[in-house]
Amino acid sequence: MGNRPYEPDAVDTRWLGAVMHAAFFLLLGGALARFLLRHPGEPSTPWITALCVVLTVLHLLGPKAGDAGPRPTRRHTAWLALVVVVWMILVVLAPSFAWCAVPLFYTGLRTLPPRAALALVALLTVFVVAAQVQLAGRFDPNLVLAPPAVAALATAVFLQMERHTARQRVLIDDLIRTRHELAAAERRGGTLAERQRLSMEIHDTLAQGLSSQRMLLQAADRVWDSEPAKARAHVRTAASVAEHNLAEARRFVHDL
Template sequence: MHAAFFLLLAVALARFLLRHPGEDRTPWIIALCAVLAAVYVTGFAPRSRSTAGQRLWLLLVVAVWVALVALAPSFAWCAVPLFYTGLRTLPTRAALVLVALLTGLVIAAQLRLAGRWDPDLVLGPPAVVVIATAVFLQMQRQAVRQRALIDDLIRTRRELAAAERREGTLAERQRLSMEIHDTLAQGLSSQQMLLQAAERVWESEPAKARAHVRTAGSVAEHNLTEARRFVHDLAPADLAHGLEEALRAVAARESTEALTVRVTIDPDPDPVHTTGPAPAPVLPDRVQSALLRIAQGALANVREHSGAAHAALTLTLLDDQVVLDIADDGHGFVPAALPDTPSGVRGHGLPAIRARVRQLSGTLTIESAPGEGTVLSAAIPLTAR
């Protein structure tokens, strides 16, 4: 619009100079063109000026233009850019009033320039102005709605990001709670039981008491290693030598004089293979970590709640999933009576196991009955990478 204004101003001035050379009004026309151009250029200042300042600038431009049209009607076409400038600068009603006045001046100037009555000059400009104004106002309304939609979108995205951060924080807290329960809390529980056992036989069987103390010290050393690794990257310390060794280490720590834990690793359960075992699939780190934590939590429950004398931990690697089974010969329970949340008498154990399996899109099966022992089976698909 700025370029169109200066182009129309230059064309009108050139037309006047070509058709009216040497007239007395020529210096006034040139001077008013220079003033109009100078005043218009001041509108290029940054938009930091106030609304009142913008309206005053528009008033000055229109006033100079009216004086110019009064002297030379051919400058009437400069009103076209002024239409849009007024629509952009003024409120809608004031802008429509200005557009109507400018249209009337254009009609009068064109009739004066033609020197005769012409219906086209009377009806044509208003028709064009009405269409152009309607299009501009419609686009302006669409722009306002679009800005409102963009603002709503930005606000929604911010709210969604805040909600995701809160959800992530809660999920991380739950994960850390499960990690602490399955590592440090279980280790401290084992130490407490060993030290209590040592205290009971301290006088009668000092050798056994010292053995319990040494075992508690070993558990404390492992807990310290686990705590350091936990602080470093939250990865299970036992997994430094692979999942198989980690499961055997957990079974060895949980084995006591009252409970024996046996570990079986079955990388190829399919008896069809006759040319040697197929290579076991490589488990993702998060799957190995989850399986180890499940084994720790399940064996801790066996030790603390089942009263079992024997437990068996079996890891089976299939083509499409990995299955971890923990079986014991304890007194059993009714699985339906267990809570599905960390509250309840059994603490975080089974609910934490359920949560870990669910996070990896796996399935958890618990088979038990009073007096018949318990079998816990966690199946995790190998696509959970």
């Protein structure tokens, strides 16, 4: 198995990543529609539309879910930084784009190391709070406190799930390694048992057969001159025993 993630985890990662990308596009489209409906003829409309197109293209060309791996590459980090910069410019021009930060939370937590991801979440939260206050046109404690609380809760849940997944992956790796060790031990035990069985069969058949041949040939040698017929009978019996032992030896070789 190595260090590769097990297949169900990879499938879940791709599925959740696809959902987050879809949510980002929906939020981006909704924010653009809201801006066009509430601010017709705004001078900044071409710039905002162009930035939306750029942000869409960046997401389409970005890394697929699960490609970042446990350590982000420079390409992943540069891509995420460019996406965040474009989004920040959009929020400055039109605060309604602030809620596009929600999928960016997930992308940052999946792509960056924990400390960098927490810094990104804090930065995105500040922009969301400023945008909500600007949209409301007045100071509202709920608008200042709610986004950080939601961001902190979502980040804590995500990091806890990541730790749980990492522990689960370690346990599965240990289980697979233990299963391989048990299989190897069973093979060794089976080999030893087979050797023991063969040694017993060799002792019970070949050794006893050779002993019988020796006794028959000794008996034939004693009566060779006085009782030739009996001696020849002993020799024929010894030959029959030898033929039987040869067949048994061939069977042992075939079993091996």
